[in-house]
Amino acid sequence: MKLLRFTEGGRTRIGKLVGDNVIDLSGVAGVGTSMRQLLVDLPALRGALEAAVEPAYRAGEVKLEAPIDDPQKYLAIGLNYKAHAEEARAAGVPIPSSQLWFNKQVSCITGPYDPIEYPGVIEKLDYEIELGVIIGKRCRHVTAVDARSVIAGYFVTNDVSARDWQSRSPTFTLGKSFDTHGPIGPWIVTDDEIADPHALDMVLTVNGEERQRKSTGDMIYNIYAQIEYLTTVMTLEPGDILATGTPEGIGMAIGKLLKVGDVVRAEIGGLGHIENRVIAVD
Structure with a gap:
């Protein structure tokens, strides 16, 4: 469904x-x-x-x-595609030796076709297409072998990032959590409809120009390894969102950050697309 x-x-x-x-x-x-x-x-x-x-x-x-507006957690993994990790290292960001997780505050969530706000306090606004996973069962200490059994479904997400705010503190949370910087959707495709979540094509365009294209099969840590790692630490609840990483081609790396008026379209095969216009706000 x-x-x-x-x-x-x-x-x-x-x-x-x-x-x-x-x-x-x-x-x-x-x-x-x-x-x-x-x-x-x-x-x-x-x-x-x-x-x-x-x-x-x-x-x-x-x-x-937004297909869900009341999750208890929105967790995202960083540097989880090889080529993206390499472009980050070229910019002086070391590649972590383990999974790198951070929070997006749930108040950032917005609809699949709603605007992305660009406040005047941000200088560097960026995009990141990601496969979103939504948890369906309360779970702890889940093995990678059993991890698929706790997944409710999947959707498209754009991990919109204020890069200047992201770099201001040891954690990414502030730079990842501005209001409207979590567009998701357009719906939740239940797990039974997806043969292999690691074989989905992702494409992101800005004003029709392709910026990112990659298969979800290029993750360094696959979805099941992510769930095993997280549930070693915490209980995941139904509705919790996991953003599973972005491929290469982010605006910061290619010198094409977002501007007011840009239209960002993120599409994943079998899941549909979201499309959001960047607007200025005070």
């Missing part, structure tokens, strides 16, 4: 995408307004959700929202 959140008639609801139609799932018994709670209940509700065929809206007639 392709699970989503949408607004129509001034009301935001949970739905699913079938072809070009958004099916409203709010009438299914047990479905509320929280995608996080739906992921908890998904095993019990799956049959009813799959059977729902109405009410239906044309996708172009509704506003797609």
Whole structure:
């Protein structure tokens, strides 16, 4: 299934995408307004959700929202593609010897087609296409062999980064967490629909110019190794987001940082695309 959140008639609801139609799932018994709670209940509700065929809206007639707006954690791994790690090393950033994780504060999350804000306090704004993974089960001490069993699904994310703020402190959090700097979506593709999450093509363009293109198979630490590593430390909860790394071609490395008015499109095969315009704010 392709699970989503949408607004129509001034009301935001949970739905699913079938072809070009958004099916409203709010009438299914047990479905509320929280995608996080739906992921908890998904095993019990799956049959009813799959059977729902109405009410239906044309996708172009509704506003797609971030597919989840209430995760408890948004964790992202840095320097997880070989060529990107090398371009970072060329810029003076050492390649870590283990997985490098940081937080994006959940308040940065925004919709798949909503604007990216460029406040005046930022000097260097950048893009990073990434495969987003959403956790479906409360879990701790998960082995890589079992890791796929705790994944609810996948979506496209752009780890928008304020590079100047990122470099101001030992942790990346501030430079990764400005409001609207976490566009995600356009929906959650459930794990059963993806044969191999490590065989998906990623493409990011700015104003139609290709900047990044890579397969998710080029990760240094694959998704299952990431989950094993994280759950050694902490409990992951349903709805938690993992951003699994970006390939080479970031703006900082190629001398093409984002500007006001730029349109950033990030697409992953089988998952759809998100597209966001950069706007100026005070």
